[in-house]
Amino acid sequence: MNPVRKKRLIVVFMIAFGAATIVGLMLFALSENLNLFFTPSQIANGEAPLEKRIRIGGLVLEDSVSRVKTGLVVEFVITDNVSHVTVNYEGILPDLFREGQGIVANGRLNQQGVFVADEVLAKHDENYMPPEAMEAMKNAGHPMEEEK
Amino acid sequence: MWALVKEYYHKFGSPKHFYELTGKLLPWFAIPAVLCLVVGSVWGLAFAPADYQQGNSFRIMYIHVPAASLAMSVYVMMAVAGAIGLIWKIKMADMVAKSAAPIGAAFTLLALVTGAIWGKPTWGTWWVWDARLTSMLVMLFLYVGIISLQASFDSAKSAAKSSAVLAIVGLVNLPIIKYSVDWWNTLHQSASFTVSDKPAMPPEMYLPLIVMVFGYYFLFATLLMMITRCEILEREVRSRWVARVLLNRPLKKN
Amino acid sequence: MDQEYPSEIMLSAKDLSCCRDDRDLFVNLNFDIVGGEVVQIVGSNGSGKTTLLRILCGLMDDYSGDIEWCREPMNQCGELYRAQLIHIGHNAGINPILTAEENLQWLLDIHGQGGADNRQIAEALARVGLSGYEGVETHRLSAGQKRRVSLARLYIEGAPIWILDEPFTAIDKEGVRELENLIFQHANRGGIVILTTHHSLQETASRLKRITLDDLSGFHEASVDDDGV
Amino acid sequence: MGEDNQPLSLSRAFFSTLKRELKIANRQRSQLVNPLFFFIMVVSLFPLAVSPEPSILRTIAPGVIWIAALLSTMMAADALFKHDFEDGTLEQLLLSPQPLFLLVIAKVVSHWLTTGLLLTLLSPLLAAMLFMDTNHLSALVLSLLLGTPVLCFVNAIGAALTVGLRKGGILITLITLPLHIPVLIFGTGCVQASVYSQPYQGQLAILGALLVLAIVLAPFAIGASLRISVSG
Numbered sequence: 001m002n003p004v005r006k007k008r009l010i011v012v013f014m015i016a017f018g019a020a021t022i023v024g025l026m027l028f029a030l031s032e033n034l035n036l037f038f039t040p041s042q043i044a045n046g047e048a049p050l051e052k053r054i055r056i057g058g059l060v061l062e063d064s065v066s067r068v069k070t071g072l073v074v075e076f077v078i079t080d081n082v083s084h085v086t087v088n089y090e091g092i093l094p095d096l097f098r099e100g101q102g103i104v105a106n107g108r109l110n111q112q113g114v115f116v117a118d119e120v121l122a123k124h125d126e127n128y129m130p131p132e133a134m135e136a137m138k139n140a141g142h143p144m145e146e147e148k
Numbered sequence: 149m150w151a152l153v154k155e156y157y158h159k160f161g162s163p164k165h166f167y168e169l170t171g172k173l174l175p176w177f178a179i180p181a182v183l184c185l186v187v188g189s190v191w192g193l194a195f196a197p198a199d200y201q202q203g204n205s206f207r208i209m210y211i212h213v214p215a216a217s218l219a220m221s222v223y224v225m226m227a228v229a230g231a232i233g234l235i236w237k238i239k240m241a242d243m244v245a246k247s248a249a250p251i252g253a254a255f256t257l258l259a260l261v262t263g264a265i266w267g268k269p270t271w272g273t274w275w276v277w278d279a280r281l282t283s284m285l286v287m288l289f290l291y292v293g294i295i296s297l298q299a300s301f302d303s304a305k306s307a308a309k310s311s312a313v314l315a316i317v318g319l320v321n322l323p324i325i326k327y328s329v330d331w332w333n334t335l336h337q338s339a340s341f342t343v344s345d346k347p348a349m350p351p352e353m354y355l356p357l358i359v360m361v362f363g364y365y366f367l368f369a370t371l372l373m374m375i376t377r378c379e380i381l382e383r384e385v386r387s388r389w390v391a392r393v394l395l396n397r398p399l400k401k402n
Numbered sequence: 403m404d405q406e407y408p409s410e411i412m413l414s415a416k417d418l419s420c421c422r423d424d425r426d427l428f429v430n431l432n433f434d435i436v437g438g439e440v441v442q443i444v445g446s447n448g449s450g451k452t453t454l455l456r457i458l459c460g461l462m463d464d465y466s467g468d469i470e471w472c473r474e475p476m477n478q479c480g481e482l483y484r485a486q487l488i489h490i491g492h493n494a495g496i497n498p499i500l501t502a503e504e505n506l507q508w509l510l511d512i513h514g515q516g517g518a519d520n521r522q523i524a525e526a527l528a529r530v531g532l533s534g535y536e537g538v539e540t541h542r543l544s545a546g547q548k549r550r551v552s553l554a555r556l557y558i559e560g561a562p563i564w565i566l567d568e569p570f571t572a573i574d575k576e577g578v579r580e581l582e583n584l585i586f587q588h589a590n591r592g593g594i595v596i597l598t599t600h601h602s603l604q605e606t607a608s609r610l611k612r613i614t615l616d617d618l619s620g621f622h623e624a625s626v627d628d629d630g631v
Numbered sequence: 632m633g634e635d636n637q638p639l640s641l642s643r644a645f646f647s648t649l650k651r652e653l654k655i656a657n658r659q660r661s662q663l664v665n666p667l668f669f670f671i672m673v674v675s676l677f678p679l680a681v682s683p684e685p686s687i688l689r690t691i692a693p694g695v696i697w698i699a700a701l702l703s704t705m706m707a708a709d710a711l712f713k714h715d716f717e718d719g720t721l722e723q724l725l726l727s728p729q730p731l732f733l734l735v736i737a738k739v740v741s742h743w744l745t746t747g748l749l750l751t752l753l754s755p756l757l758a759a760m761l762f763m764d765t766n767h768l769s770a771l772v773l774s775l776l777l778g779t780p781v782l783c784f785v786n787a788i789g790a791a792l793t794v795g796l797r798k799g800g801i802l803i804t805l806i807t808l809p810l811h812i813p814v815l816i817f818g819t820g821c822v823q824a825s826v827y828s829q830p831y832q833g834q835l836a837i838l839g840a841l842l843v844l845a846i847v848l849a850p851f852a853i854g855a856s857l858r859i860s861v862s863g
Contacts, residue, residue, distance in 0.1 A: 006641075007481065007730045018847035025840035032833025049827045053690075094272025096202065121271050234855075237463075286809045293806035300796050303422075305464060306863030310792045310856065314806055317788055317852050321810050324841070328813035331820075461722060462862040485728035493719030499658045500651065511640070511647035512727040512734060539658075 043109065044083035050109050056085065057104045065099060078103065089117040096122035161238040163380045164389050170373040177370045184363030192356035199353075205269040208262050210357055214364035216259035219287060222252030222368065226294075227319040230312030242308035243383065245315065246298060247375035251368060253291035260284055279330040286325050290318045304383060407562040407592040411437040411472060411486075413458065418467035420453055427453055428615045431467070435611070437562065437592040440585055442603055445615035451598040452492070454615065455567050458596060459489045485513070489565045494552030498541035502527060502551045505540060509555060526557035531577065545572040556584060564588060566597040644729040645737050652741030662710065666703040666746050667753060673699040674757045685762040692761035693771065693822035699757070700750045700775060701782055701811055705804055707746045708786030711738070712794040712857065721794070721861055731857070732850035739780075739787045739853070747779030770825030777838040778818040784849035785810045791856035795863050814841060 037055045038048040048054055058078035065076040073090045087105055097103065097120065107117035192210035199206040226248040233241035263281060264274045275281065294311050301307035384390045418431040427450030435441050443451045456462045458469065460476060460483065469476040471483050496505050506523050527536055530550040540548055549572050556564065564585070570578050582603060585595050589609050603610055656663055677695050678688055715721045724734055754775055755768050763771070789807035793799035821834035 010730065011732075014847055018843050021843045022840045025836040025843070029833040029836040029840070032830060032836070049829070052827050054827070092272070094270070096270050096272070121273070121276060286812055289809035293809060296802060297792060297806055300793075300798065300802055301863070303863055306795070306859055309859040309863075313788075313852055313856050313859065314792060317810065320848060321813070324813045324844075325809070328816045328837075331816075456862075459726060461725060464862060481728040481730070484726050487726065489722065489726050491719055491722055493717065493722075495718060495720040495723035497651075497655060497714070497718055497720060499655050504651065504654065508647050508651045509723060512644045512724065512729055 040078060040080045040083040040085045043085050043113075043115070048109055050111060053106065053108055055104060055106050056087075056115055057102070058085070059102050060097070060099050062099045078105075085113070085115050087115045087117050087120075089120050091118075091120070093120060094122040161240050163240060163243070163384050164387075166240050167377055167380050167393070170377055174370065174373055177366050177373065181363055181366035181370050184359050184366060188356050188359035188363050192360060196353050196356050197350075202270055205266065208266045210360045212259060212262035212266055213357060214361045215255045215262065216284065217361065218364050218368055219252060219256040219259050219284065222248055222255060223287060223291070223315075223322070224319065226252060227312075227315040230308070230315045233308055234312045234316075239383075242304075242312070243376050243379045244372065245312060246308060247372055247379055249291060249295050249298065249311070251371050251375070253288060253295060255364075255368070256284060256288045256291060260288065279326075282329045283322075283326045286329070287322070290322075294318070407437055411562055411592070411594065412470075413476075413563065413594060413596075414470050415458075416468045416470070418454075418457070418465060418469065420450060420457065420465040422450075422453065422464065431613070431615075433611075433613055435594055435596065437594055438589050438609060439611050440589045440595045440603065440609050441597070441611045441613060443596065443598045443613045443615065449615040451615060452567055454613075455489075455565050455596065455598060456491075459487065459565055460484065461489075486561050487563045487565065488513075488555060488559055488561045489567075490552050490555070490569060491567045494549075496540050496548055496551050499539060501537050501539050502532060502543070502554075503536040505551060506554055506558075510558060513559060513561075522558050523554075526554040527551070529557045530554045530580075546574060546577070549573055550577065553581065556588075562593045564593065564595045564597075566595065568598055568600075570599050570601045641729065641733065644727065645733050648734050648737035649741050652738055653744065656741065656745045662707075663745055663749075666707040667749055669706055670699050670703040670750050670753060671757065673702060674760065677761070688761045689763055692758060692763040693767075693819045693826065695761060696754055696757055696771065697775075697778075697815055697819045697822075700747075700754070700779060701815060703750055704746050704779060704782045705786055705807065707742070708783070708790045708807075709800055709803055711742055711787055711790040712860075713790075713799070716794045716860070721857060725858060725861055731854040735787070735850045735853045735857070736846070739783050739850075742787065743780045743783040747775075747783050751775040751779060764826075767822060767825040770822045770831050773835055774818045774821040774831075774838060777835060777842055778814045781814045781838070781841050781845045782811060784845035784853075785814075788849055788852050788856060791853045791860060793860075794857070795860035814838070817841070 037057060040056070040058050042048055043056065048056075056078065058080045061077040061079045061084060065074065067074050071090065072092065073088070074093060075086065075088050077084045077086050079085075087107075089105070089107075101122055104121045105115065105117040106119040106121075107115055109115050189210060193207050196207070196210075198204050226245050229241045229245035229248065232238055233245060260281070263284070267276065267281075268274050294314050297314055298307050298311040301310065381390055381393065412434060414434040415431055419429045420427045431454075433441075443454055445451050453462065457465050463477065471479050471486075476483055495509060500508075503520065503523055506526070507520075510523075524533070524536055527533060530553055532547060532550055532554070535543065535547065540551060543551070549569075553569065566585075569581060573581065578601065585597070585603075586609065588595055674695055677691065681687060681691065712721060715724070725731065727734060751772060754771055758765075758768055758771055785807050786803070788810075789803040790799070792806065793802050796802065817834050817837045821831045821838065824831040824834060
């Protein structure tokens with residue numbers, strides 16, 4: 001075979017083989033849980049390790065936020081509409097933190113199953129709306145949070 | 149037909165022709181840029197309604213979103229121009245790629261800074277190591293790498309070729325970086341505009357944004373032309389037509 | 403060693419121009435080089451001799467004009483062209499940490515002519531006066547000896563085109579004479595030798611062709627002398 | 632010159648280049664151990680600078696070891712093509728009728744064998760210095776084993792782009808560091824997952840995918856960069 005064609009053949013073979021391997025490996029990787037991010041359901045099922053720094057995310061349950069009178073300690077419950085996890089946090093909450101809002105928290109899960117957060121971040125969504133329009137929508141009976 | 153394409157290709161690849169053409173086009177981009185930016189920012193910052201959750205702080209979106217979108221497109225454009233220069237050896241493409249890099253870097257920086265200002269009131273922190281922010285930061289690093297590689301060559305040709313290779317390698321890497329950082333840490337909201345869905349905000353909010361996006365793109369085109377024109381003059385300084393331009397005499401067709 | 407190269411081998415340049423760092427090195431150079439010719443490129447320092455050689459090797463693509471090898475554009479011949487070529491530049495790829503033999507072995511291996519065995523290499527090193535130095539790390543050798551190590555390739559590889567940049571540098575009188583012989587022998591077998599040197603090549607002038615690159619007070623002229631042929 | 636020994640000479644060119652590089656590395660032992668000492672020293676700075684507390688060191692260990700490995704391969708990369716550029720070897724490499732990507736892969740493989748592999752072998756020692764639990768060693772070693780070759784390929788792109796420059800050193804780091812980020816994320820992510828007693832095969836698979844991608848694409852970028860550097 002002439003060397004030019006041989007080189008081309010090697011290149012094509014390399015790329016085809018490489019692409020197949022990459023796709024295979026990625027498919028395998030995607031079937032695994034890569035993220036150290038846990039939902040309340042996963043925590044309820046005991047999938048999350050205790051006393052290790054992990055991230056959890058979910059919606060703040062309505063009427064669950066309670067502040068301890070002295071200091072800045074806050075306790076609230078986050079949910080994914082299936083399970084609940086109690087979160088304990090000491091510090092200043094972001095402005096967007098409110099009930100019904102999606103949040104991400106970093107911290108550890110203690111033996112009692114309470115998540116002790118050292119950081120709470122509000123996850124603001126991609127929907128923007130003037131306040132009046134929001135009012136109107138709520139009055140019409142479909143608050144935006146319900147779709148989550 | 150083929151001859152026409154070839155002629156066009158030669159014409160477009162010629163710095164002199166590019167210089168003349170952009171000289172004529174420049175006002176057609178500069179004026180809309182100024183108009184859109186003024187209208188968009190006044191409309192967005194003063195007249196658009198405040199957000200139900202974020203209040204007025206969401207208005208920084210009108211500066212942040214177009215910058216972030218441009219940062220990415222400029223990178224792609226730069227890499228494509230670099231590849232064209234590398235493959236078809238068109239000098240103009242090299243110059244365009246070179247001129248685009250600092251503009252892209254500036255937009256990336258602007259997106260990062262405005263993002264930080266926006267992050268403070270909404271997320272409660274100036275900076276988080278979130279996927280979008282991190283990949284934007286990495287993109288700034290890529291731009292910086294390309295600019296400094298570009299600057300360390302004595303010969304303009306090697307500089308152009310090398311930075312084109314780096315830009316292409318970076319282009320292959322961008323989705324990987326994006327994906328990896330995404331997996332690693334995510335907080336940023338997803339895009340409000342997609343091709344298929346209708347925008348997730350009312351018209352009085354998104355119209356100014358669209359105006360601003362157009363303004364930014366016109367601004368980018370204007371800046372790119374201006375910088376490229378300087379680059380042309382610098383590189384072609386030995387040729388007669390540049391001498392004529394510099395002596396402020398009208399260019400004659402020849 | 404005695405093989406004849408096909409007679410139709412030919413390297414030709416049309417309107418070859420090169421401009422480096424805003425300075426024209428040569429403009430509109432035209433030449434044909436056919437098998438059996440020794441071409442000496444002459445010109446003052448900085449006139450672009452080395453650049454021209456590197457362009458002809460395909461190491462630089464920073465030129466305008468066409469170069470054809472056997473009537474096909476050179477840059478399309480790619481590895482077919484490179485397989486026909488030995489280039490020995492100012493630095494010839496001799497690593498100072500490796501021995502003469504190891505250096506040659508590698509150079510021959512990557513040039514893909516099926517490689518060479520130790521006996522051939524020892525023979526070639528003997529031809530350039532380095533027998534007994536096979537196992538010496540080349541940083542222990544003198545400049546002339548290092549040069550000879552790289553020139554030893556010319557005795558083994560069967561490539562028809564030799565492109566040599568100042569091959570006589572640092573070589574003693576005896577060595578120069580031998581190398582000259584080798585060059586003209588190669589041409590006699592139908593090969594092409596393109597070289598730059600300030601040494602005047604005398605033998606069999608009918609096979610010798612000169613390409614002059616000179617920077618004459620701002621005007622760039624290139625001329626081709628055909629001595630005979 | 633016969634056509635029939637072509638397949639032979641392809642592998643001959645590859646292994647001859649590999650052998651040559653390894654010989655050179657072996658004769659310059661000091662060059663060989665420098666990145667290793669650098670690796671150990673960088674890691675030992677952390678207990679001094681951050682805290683000697685075992686619990687803290689244990690948490691940061693995966694990241695520290697990975698960053699140190701990344702920096703050490705980078706230190707070594709500067710010399711990857713430098714000497715070859717100076718003594719004309721690079722020209723001969725480009726003039727070879729053999730496919731350039733093959734020769735480039737041989738060079739990078741030898742670079743990895745003399746840096747990345749040795750660093751990987753050394754990493755358990757450093758893990759012990761940072762009080763990392765021994766059951767996470769397999770994740771650490773495997774991730775380094777798959778990740779360091781990717782680092783080497785990317786470094787080689789940087790080295791090839793800057794080889795013609797008088798002042799390459801810091802520029803290589805500047806242009807390749809952003810490209811190293813995915814490897815760093817998945818490499819440390821792999822060890823982190825093991826620390827959290829989660830399965831880490833997913834991360835290993837991604838590192839493997841990155842490695843295959845690097846093997847397929849990087850040699851072309853390196854080859855193109857070398858041609859640019861030599862012709863410039």
